[in-house]
Amino acid sequence: MDEKKLAIIATKGSLDWAYPPFILASTAAALGYDTQIFFTFYGLELLKKKLNLQVTSLGNPAMPMPMPIPVILQTMPGMQAMMSSMMKKTMKKKGVASIDELRELCLEAEVKMVACQMTVDLFEFDTSDFIEGIEYGGAATFFEFAGESDVCLYI
Amino acid sequence: MDEKKLAIIATKGSLDWAYPPFILASTAAALGYDTQIFFTFYGLELLKKKLNLQVTSLGNPAMPMPMPIPVILQTMPGMQAMMSSMMKKTMKKKGVASIDELRELCLEAEVKMVACQMTVDLFEFDTSDFIEGIEYGGAATFFEFAGESDVCLYI
């Protein structure tokens, strides 16, 4: 039987939504899947050498909080940094690998990472800010792989 | 021909995004699909016995509103509760089943529901808060089903 294939389109760049692509990709790779992630739009943030990912409860009423905080207070200066710091601490305390570590794990497991060239141009990202070992391409290139995939996820 | 398979990863826990996994799963089950939903991250909220799902227009400029409300006012105390209450009333008036009902419908149609064990541990959810009839597992377990699915959706 042929190797299974997992294709992921990673479009989000917040701290919380950085986990799913890397967790799913590393899990699939460990299961023997040939895995590719196409990073586009805000997802390109996940490819930066120096990650500075933030999370916010704004617009996400389902985010678990240690105590209820009025929405207006969630917009106050320092709140986003505090929530991001808390999420990182919780992940660490619970033994969940950091985004850096999960990303490294994916690269070691030969997950192919492709940065969307159009978005790089659009947001004027400096590719020297991105990690080594990635490729650059467009949606058409990605479809070559996705069209043959067993599972394709838009995250 | 084999039975078709639908795999869903439900990651959101707001009132609006609670509908798609249950509507799609119950529809597919009615069409004869073997269906599984893997609840992870904020999606675990959808498995609580006592649902307390909220919706907000913050961060979602496309949410239809009876009248335009300045963003700053949308952050005011009581606004989120009001929007959640309004959405529930509209759904009811229009004959759309509630999340409780849709979830029950899915269970009756033998949609398999799996709670992500890692997220349960991470957010320290009390599994006695969750409904009966669900299973617990990890991403690897889910791939066993997803890898054979005809349609796999990350919601």
Added chain:
Amino acid sequence: MDEKKLAIIATKGSLDWAYPPFILASTAAALGYDTQIFFTFYGLELLKKKLNLQVTSLGNPAMPMPMPIPVILQTMPGMQAMMSSMMKKTMKKKGVASIDELRELCLEAEVKMVACQMTVDLFEFDTSDFIEGIEYGGAATFFEFAGESDVCLYI
């Protein structure tokens, strides 16, 4: 070999998330894919003749900004309109087609567009506000196509 099939469920109605369904669908169509988009929930905004799509950085800490703006200021009157206008200008300057143009491109490439009848009824949309050349249907109709698709994306 049979023609490849791409199925997209478009659920978001903001300016930024309007690009992915139309870019992916037009790319796939150009590659010879038989392509369908099912517009549901906020995604129905993308079918309006007169598009008025907005974007906001609220709830999306990963949105690139020309300079850091405190979250509380992002809630101020006029900010959303300014961010939407800026994104449109950037897209234009960089040679990315507008949503109108991308949508037209999809229609010319015979991408089939289906509006979710349930959502139309729910939000009391006036179908005369929608563009010509689309169809109306439910999730069950969509599964007929999605169940045979090679790639199915929930956006």
